[in-house]
Amino acid sequence: MSPLIALLIGLAFIAWLMRMDMRWRELPSKVLWIPALWLALSSSRNPAFWLGAMGFGGGSSNNLEGSPINVVFNGGLFLITAVALNRRSFSWSRWVSANKALFFLFTYFLLSMIWSEFPIPTVKRLVQEFGSVLIAAVFLTETDPKLSVRVVFARVSYVLFPLSVVFIRYFPSIGRNVSSVSGSHMLCGVADHKNSLGQLAMVFCLVLLWDLVETRKDGTAPTAKAERWARYINLGIGIYLLNVSESATSLMCFLFGLVMFFTCERLSRIRNAKQLFILGAFAIVCVLIVNQRYGLTSQISMAMGRGENLSGRRQIWENILEKETNPLVGHGFRGFWETDQGQAVWQELGTNRLLTSHNGYLEIYLQGGLIGLFLLIAFLWSTGLNAADKLVRGDPIGRLAVLFWPILLIYDATESAFIQVGVLWFAMLIVTIHSPWPNILASEDNAETDDEPLLGSIRSSVDIGTLRIGQF
Numbered sequence: 001m002s003p004l005i006a007l008l009i010g011l012a013f014i015a016w017l018m019r020m021d022m023r024w025r026e027l028p029s030k031v032l033w034i035p036a037l038w039l040a041l042s043s044s045r046n047p048a049f050w051l052g053a054m055g056f057g058g059g060s061s062n063n064l065e066g067s068p069i070n071v072v073f074n075g076g077l078f079l080i081t082a083v084a085l086n087r088r089s090f091s092w093s094r095w096v097s098a099n100k101a102l103f104f105l106f107t108y109f110l111l112s113m114i115w116s117e118f119p120i121p122t123v124k125r126l127v128q129e130f131g132s133v134l135i136a137a138v139f140l141t142e143t144d145p146k147l148s149v150r151v152v153f154a155r156v157s158y159v160l161f162p163l164s165v166v167f168i169r170y171f172p173s174i175g176r177n178v179s180s181v182s183g184s185h186m187l188c189g190v191a192d193h194k195n196s197l198g199q200l201a202m203v204f205c206l207v208l209l210w211d212l213v214e215t216r217k218d219g220t221a222p223t224a225k226a227e228r229w230a231r232y233i234n235l236g237i238g239i240y241l242l243n244v245s246e247s248a249t250s251l252m253c254f255l256f257g258l259v260m261f262f263t264c265e266r267l268s269r270i271r272n273a274k275q276l277f278i279l280g281a282f283a284i285v286c287v288l289i290v291n292q293r294y295g296l297t298s299q300i301s302m303a304m305g306r307g308e309n310l311s312g313r314r315q316i317w318e319n320i321l322e323k324e325t326n327p328l329v330g331h332g333f334r335g336f337w338e339t340d341q342g343q344a345v346w347q348e349l350g351t352n353r354l355l356t357s358h359n360g361y362l363e364i365y366l367q368g369g370l371i372g373l374f375l376l377i378a379f380l381w382s383t384g385l386n387a388a389d390k391l392v393r394g395d396p397i398g399r400l401a402v403l404f405w406p407i408l409l410i411y412d413a414t415e416s417a418f419i420q421v422g423v424l425w426f427a428m429l430i431v432t433i434h435s436p437w438p439n440i441l442a443s444e445d446n447a448e449t450d451d452e453p454l455l456g457s458i459r460s461s462v463d464i465g466t467l468r469i470g471q472f
Helices: 003-022 030-043 047-053 068-087 092-098 100-111 119-140 145-170 194-217 225-244 248-268 273-294 296-303 313-321 340-349 360-393 398-411 423-432 441-451
Strands: 462-464 467-469
Touching: 003 145, 003 225, 030 068, 030 119, 030 145, 030 194, 030 423, 047 068, 068 119, 092 100, 100 119, 100 360, 119 145, 119 423, 145 194, 145 225, 145 423, 194 225, 194 248, 194 398, 194 423, 225 248, 248 273, 248 360, 248 398, 273 360, 273 398, 313 340, 313 360, 360 398, 360 423, 398 423
Parallel strands: none
Antiparallel strands: 462 467
């Protein structure tokens, strides 16, 4: 079969999946196209790459400065998001106050431009990473955040899953052109690396499973056989992609997520559920500490066929720790790999150029030193408490909160996902950060969005009972 015909068949299949979904449920509000677009791009590749793949030219770019196309695109998307939130009478002061740990973390890394060797790129990168926080607020200001997350994630997966299969089989220059250290080719689909494909499949499959359970629970599941099979087939494609990605970390996190998914409801009914969850989180941290001392992941890696060095990760970690770094404040946000010490790591190991240490905790230490690590731990502790509280209170998203929060902790033991554009970090933010406003605030906006242009007039601040919501 020719690649063009395969692509047309894939697009027709995507259209069928979309049609089946739209036959039995609607998108809660039109403004959700913003997080949907961000989710699709943060799960796959940047706009400059896709423009280049379609023959329009992606423009010149480098790792330090980035692509002008990406800067313009992301800037425009963030501006539209800010206008949309303003139309919902979004209060920045209340949001910052409710999520102090998150904003302290971002503020610290913004200040890291002062001691970074690359101040301007530091700011650019941090603004891009803040996009996940900004766009997550769109979900949280919806009338029904749970339904919005389910519909958006499902429909984005209808695009990314089939395209990944088509690219892997018929467009090798896109779907399997990334070479590992050994020179072998890895399957990456719409993503930029096999581990990114594994993360994509892992997160979307867990959300799709949650969607299946929730629609059955609230009696809104489709009754037509074609509509039901469309969902099952799509989930099956996601599990297939998780398998062929050969990402051991993502597979392990997916299996852990399944266990948590089917036990968290029982956990919520336990009298001391919140304390139990926090103790579990403490146990995870202890395991990570013990691992650094006794190399438990090496044994797991050998069992999963990755060798005792976790596909070379242990050598990378040891080499990094031998370098001269600032233990207190680090090298600035995402700055280490551009320094002479960072480049010496992959040159001495004889690998392809490294842009990550494959350990989220070590990565934060390199970027922000011990202060950055402390702020990260404070943020994780805060979101962990919020996740447990959501589960105990019966928050509709509580089930996902206690799922993705520990998964992020585990995932970053051998990969880097903290404060990085990616589906796991984005999903964790959506379900764990605190939203200090009633979701009914979005109801008026949803009605207006259907009838008015997004860039319409900006409403002045309004009073809702005793709650004062200020202008953007």
